[in-house]
Amino acid sequence: MNDLTDPNPDAAHPQASDEKLQTFIGALDQSCVIVRTWDGVIQHWTAGCERLYGWTACQAVGQICQQLLKTKFAVPQEQIQAQLAATGSWAGELEHTRVDGTRLTISALWVVMRDAGNEPHLVIETQTDITAQVKMRRELETAHQQLTQIRNELERSNEELEEFARIASHDLSVPITSTRWLLDIFQERYTAQLDGEAQRCVDQISRSLAHMAELVEGVLAHARVGRESISSETTSDAGKAFASALDNLRSEIENTGADISSGPLPEVAAAPQALAQLFQNLLSNALKYRRQDIRPCITVSANQQDGMWLFAVRDNGIGIEAEWHERVFLPLQRVGSVSVSGSGIGLATCGKIVRRAGGRIWVESQPGTGSTFFFTLPASAVSLATANSSNGFMNL
Numbered sequence: 239m240n241d242l243t244d245p246n247p248d249a250a251h252p253q254a255s256d257e258k259l260q261t262f263i264g265a266l267d268q269s270c271v272i273v274r275t276w277d278g279v280i281q282h283w284t285a286g287c288e289r290l291y292g293w294t295a296c297q298a299v300g301q302i303c304q305q306l307l308k309t310k311f312a313v314p315q316e317q318i319q320a321q322l323a324a325t326g327s328w329a330g331e332l333e334h335t336r337v338d339g340t341r342l343t344i345s346a347l348w349v350v351m352r353d354a355g356n357e358p359h360l361v362i363e364t365q366t367d368i369t370a371q372v373k374m375r376r377e378l379e380t381a382h383q384q385l386t387q388i389r390n391e392l393e394r395s396n397e398e399l400e401e402f403a404r405i406a407s408h409d410l411s412v413p414i415t416s417t418r419w420l421l422d423i424f425q426e427r428y429t430a431q432l433d434g435e436a437q438r439c440v441d442q443i444s445r446s447l448a449h450m451a452e453l454v455e456g457v458l459a460h461a462r463v464g465r466e467s468i469s470s471e472t473t474s475d476a477g478k479a480f481a482s483a484l485d486n487l488r489s490e491i492e493n494t495g496a497d498i499s500s501g502p503l504p505e506v507a508a509a510p511q512a513l514a515q516l517f518q519n520l521l522s523n524a525l526k527y528r529r530q531d532i533r534p535c536i537t538v539s540a541n542q543q544d545g546m547w548l549f550a551v552r553d554n555g556i557g558i559e560a561e562w563h564e565r566v567f568l569p570l571q572r573v574g575s576v577s578v579s580g581s582g583i584g585l586a587t588c589g590k591i592v593r594r595a596g597g598r599i600w601v602e603s604q605p606g607t608g609s610t611f612f613f614t615l616p617a618s619a620v621s622l623a624t625a626n627s628s629n630g631f632m633n634l
């Protein structure tokens with residue numbers, strides 16, 4: 239029976255002490271431990287080593303450890319010896335060969351035992367087989383390299399596509415402008431000589447040209463997104479971007495008599511031109527897709543949420559059916575019944591702007607009631623500090 243007050247209870251019971259030692263030695267024997275001389279001659283070879291390498295203790299004891307196991311070191315051996323002599327231990331990875339010739343990767347810990355004269359005498363090598371982990375690590379590294387390569391290729395081909403779209407839409411706008419100009423001259427000079435059907439044809443050409451110009455402008459704006467470089471230091475004043483969008487939409491606002499208001503808008507980590515484009519596309523849509531029987535009312539607000547700003551652009555327009563809530567963000571997708579002109583690219587461009595800045599965009603809407611477009615943008619360091627100290631940003 240152990241006396242808990244006795245600091246060395248086994249001392250009075252040598253038999254119990256022996257049993258413990260035997261249990262301990264038995265457990266140690268199951269581990270892969272080699273005891274060898276400083277010169278490498280194996281003195282002790284555990285059952286764990288027999289299992290791992292395939293040689294029995296009789297076969298291994300007396301052999302030179304590194305020769306038997308065909309040890310391969312990742313660093314020069316002299317360096318390991320020097321560390322062993324200086325510090326008394328070394329830990330690292332090495333390769334060993336089994337009796338059947340298969341290679342193993344080993345995580346090793348070597349500890350030096352010194353003799354009475356303090357000279358290195360024995361080395362105890364504890365070995366753990368990490369072949370499977372190393373194989374998995376290499377496979378992961380290869381997969382990671384392949385993924386990086388695919389990502390780089392995708393980025394490159396994306397850039398090429400964008401460049402192509404930019405050049406193509408830019409070049410297309412030249413013949414559209416000159417055709418428009420010629421058509422205007424034609425109408426000016428010859429309208430009087432045209433019969434009803436010819437006039438309808440000219441009107442149709444004029445509408446098609448306007449649609450083509452809108453499409454080309456949309457593609458160009460979409461391709462331009464991302465040409466402004468964005469870094470963690472790039473910040474934009476959302477209030478200024480909103481004001482610039484209002485400026486560009488002045489005539490539409492006057493024509494529709496829309497009531498547009500906003501709460502305080504923060505600084506965000508996004509490119510200024512892209513942010514103005516984002517507001518302009520959303521506000522322009524809110525004006526275009528208004529209800530005819532009601533004055534358009536649009537509100538813009540921003541709230542801080544987990545280090546991001548959550549913006550909401552709310553209108554009281556025609557609304558969007560639930561089945562279209564995701565599709566409207568894809569290029570060239572227009573809700574079937576709309577009669578208002580448009581390219582179907584505006585919201586796709588909004589999505590691209592928001593994603594490039596590290597945010598998300600989505601819509602909540604009820605047909606006949608209105609829509610709210612939400613988007614998140616990373617907060618700039620300044621805006622976070624201001625908002626935390628004053629809590630001054632409000633909901634509308």
Ligand code: ADP
Nearest residue numbers: 523524527557566572573580581582583584585
């Ligand atoms: P466009 O307006 O040029 O057609 P967008 O990509 O901006 O293209 O919008 C895609 C479609 O989403 C529009 O055709 C319209 O049907 C719908 N939509 C966009 N904004 C609104 C809105 N505020 N209210 C109702 N419908 C909208």
